[in-house]
Amino acid sequence: MIDIKNVSMNFRLANDRILSLKEYVIKRVSNKLTYKHFHALSDVSFSIQKGEVIGIIGNNGAGKSTLLKIISGILTPTKGNVKVSGNIAPMLELGAGFDMDLTARENIFLNGAILGYSKQYLTEKFSEIVDFSELHDFLDVPIRNFSSGMIMRLAFSIATLVDPDILIVDEILSVGDAKFQKKSAKRMFELMSGGTTVIMVSHSIEQIRQMCSRVIWLDKGSIRMIGNSIEVCKAYLSEQTDTPPSNMSNNSYTENLYSPTQITKIDNQYFIVDCWHHRVIYNPNISDTIAGWTMLCDNVHTPHSIASDGELLILDDTGNNAVQVYKKKLQTYEFSQTIRNIGYQPNKIIYDKDKKLFYGISASSQQLFVLKNNNGEVEIDNVVRLDYLKNSYVRSISLIESKLYFVSGPGEILVANTEDMSFNLINKYPVPFELQGMNDLIKIDSYYYISVYQDGSGNIAPKLVRTKDLNLLGVNYEDLYDKLQMKGVPYNFSQIEDRVYVTEIDSYSSIRSFKLVEDEIYDIQVHYNIGAADDASIHRRGYS
Structure with a gap:
């Protein structure tokens, strides 16, 4: 369903702070623009089958979010090939795909359209989306007046109640109150049981272990380890806590x-x-x-x-x-x-x-x-x-x-x-x-x-x-x-x-x-x- 082959992503970062278009043109013409290159991903390859639940772990700056954006089609890799079969519902950050000046009602149709769903389909799902989000009293309020938790509820409800083939989640399950976290986790498991392919990034290793069948550990843009969630999480935690490998393999x-x-x-x-x-x-x-x-x-x-x-x-x-x-x-x-x-x-x-x-x-x-x-x-x-x-x-x-x-x-x-x-x-x-x-x-x-x-x-x-x-x-x-x-x-x-x-x-x-x-x-x-x-x-x- 998803095939990533030799994907690399390089960003060119300007060394100088440019405050205007005029300054940019002058420096460009005089050949005084200087850059440094940042390698966010380096030669990453893996495949994901339909129905798999894949976790991606790694320290800040490891390339996790960049990888998700490439799979979602938001970014085009510098090198390599990405093949994705099926419709994707990406939940990469709060408010992504929303117009902050529109109401919650309007954003349901706007965000749903971005995800590729028809107006008729969204109309049929509208009540279910609203019921799950528990935002009945705020449907006609511009979402710029929403709290981050309310925006998350709306985003999660739209993304998961339209039955995507592939669901991509970047830390969003850690947002919101405890009641909604429990509710959203249950909905995630329903999707998994129904065959939805899930790719999730989380710093909660326990959440990754509970939900994921396989885990990809990214380290400074490269794959450090791919495998069973238990073994990969164990190796990752061992390094994070500076626990000597000999202690981790204690077989007593x-x-x-x-x-x-x-x-x-x-x-x-x-x-x-x-x-x-x-x-x-x-x-x-x-x-x-x-x-x-x-x-x-x-x-x-x-x-x-x-x-x-x-x-x-x-x-x-x-x-x-x-x-x-x-x-x-x-x-x-x-x-x-x-x-x-x-x-x-x-x-x-x-x-x-x-x-x-x-x-x-x-x-x-x-x-x-x-x-x-x-x-x-x-x-x-x-x-x-x-x-x-x-x-x-x-x-x-x-x-x-x-x-x-x-x-x-x-x-x-x-x-x-x-x-x-x-x-x-x-x-x-x-x-x-x-x-x-x-x-x-x-x-x-x-x-x-x-x-x-x-x-x-x-x-x-x-x-x-x-x-x-x-x-x-x-x-x-x-x-x-x-x-x-x-x-x-x-x-x-x-x-x-x-x-x-x-x-x-x-x-x-x-x-x-x-x-x-x-x-x-x-x-x-x-x-x-x-x-x-x-x-x-x-x-x-x-x-x-």
């Missing part, structure tokens, strides 16, 4: 777990998703020390779950808004694919062996995605936003008796139909206030087991409960937290052979298991009792 964290979010067994191997260490490890024996486990990958951003159909492993890459695919190769596994455009923060993936499909939930965008294995290649079968989830953060889905259960819902456990793949809501169960921040749900024998992170106000209040009837959850449940001697937050359940496993995260890391006989719990074991994170783990969490 590999001997421990830090908030393991899932343990499961695939073939003859146990897999642990080591969330805040940003990795997945596997081993045939659960009693071996963590240091002896094999690394599947350590380039994912806060993963939560892994699922398999026997041939492929699919792992959610939550912080990069993607999933990773691995193929089994003899006794090991090799990376195969990255799947994007499935929503914001995929958080749980499960496999339906009857339909031979993978289901996943994107926690922050309330999108259910369906993936299928087509001769060893994963394809997106469907992505649907489930309106009945409202705007709740949904951590988990569970397949129970051919139905999908969603937690946490909007104060409810919600159940959807999978028989006709409509995912229509067929049942819901109210949840008491103290259990509303649920993590996971599983049914074993007569009981539903539920792990809980927070109460209805968002306060951390961990619980692990079970009930025989979800209809009675509000009046009767059994709390197992103390019985299992838990100290952190119970997260994900797994049933492996004759044992039930539950992972423990956040302030305390461990994996516990127990057996059930006629619903009675016995033989409680703690397989890894890591406790609080050490300095190496905290360092790994922050820099990956």
Whole structure:
């Protein structure tokens, strides 16, 4: 979609300050004009595919904004070629493309026309643009009287609500109040999920890591590094903080777990998703020390779950808004694919062996995605936003008796139909206030087991409960937290052979298991009792 080849941009800067046309002509005729050359970009090459979200980072003066202006067509490079397919909505600076003497109403049509949209199309989108900007009372006010935040709202609303093929953003998401920043970030993720190609510049490395799939690091006009957002941001931060490379590669964290979010067994191997260490490890024996486990990958951003159909492993890459695919190769596994455009923060993936499909939930965008294995290649079968989830953060889905259960819902456990793949809501169960921040749900024998992170106000209040009837959850449940001697937050359940496993995260890391006989719990074991994170783990969490 975008192809940049050997692009250089040189500016000629006059050494003398010239105050009038007459002075310029005299100096030009007398050959007394002197210049110095500034190389803003030097031999820059890269390609961007449709639907990618690319971050550009670098110090002030690195050439980031110049590069965006070249891609947008505002500047013509001194050397090199730029090919762009699709319409571009550039948000490079506040007020760009606006006439400050015109009203907000007039500028919607003016700016939209500059972006290439017809008057009829803008008329159809007008109400949506105004509603998003929340500027209903100021439509007929000249925008010279607007604050910078109001101008940003208007610019963002026009640029993002006309569904561009390519969206270019230069630091604009950092402007405005906290409420609008959150609103605009959500809109950005909707665009990304819909296939819009996004190029963004930001000095917020956390924002870049959360939103971008790849990152380009510019240094004094040249490309210093291109690659996975985790690795590039880590290298950039290392240099900015003058942290010696040896400290960044400190591997002592590999001997421990830090908030393991899932343990499961695939073939003859146990897999642990080591969330805040940003990795997945596997081993045939659960009693071996963590240091002896094999690394599947350590380039994912806060993963939560892994699922398999026997041939492929699919792992959610939550912080990069993607999933990773691995193929089994003899006794090991090799990376195969990255799947994007499935929503914001995929958080749980499960496999339906009857339909031979993978289901996943994107926690922050309330999108259910369906993936299928087509001769060893994963394809997106469907992505649907489930309106009945409202705007709740949904951590988990569970397949129970051919139905999908969603937690946490909007104060409810919600159940959807999978028989006709409509995912229509067929049942819901109210949840008491103290259990509303649920993590996971599983049914074993007569009981539903539920792990809980927070109460209805968002306060951390961990619980692990079970009930025989979800209809009675509000009046009767059994709390197992103390019985299992838990100290952190119970997260994900797994049933492996004759044992039930539950992972423990956040302030305390461990994996516990127990057996059930006629619903009675016995033989409680703690397989890894890591406790609080050490300095190496905290360092790994922050820099990956």
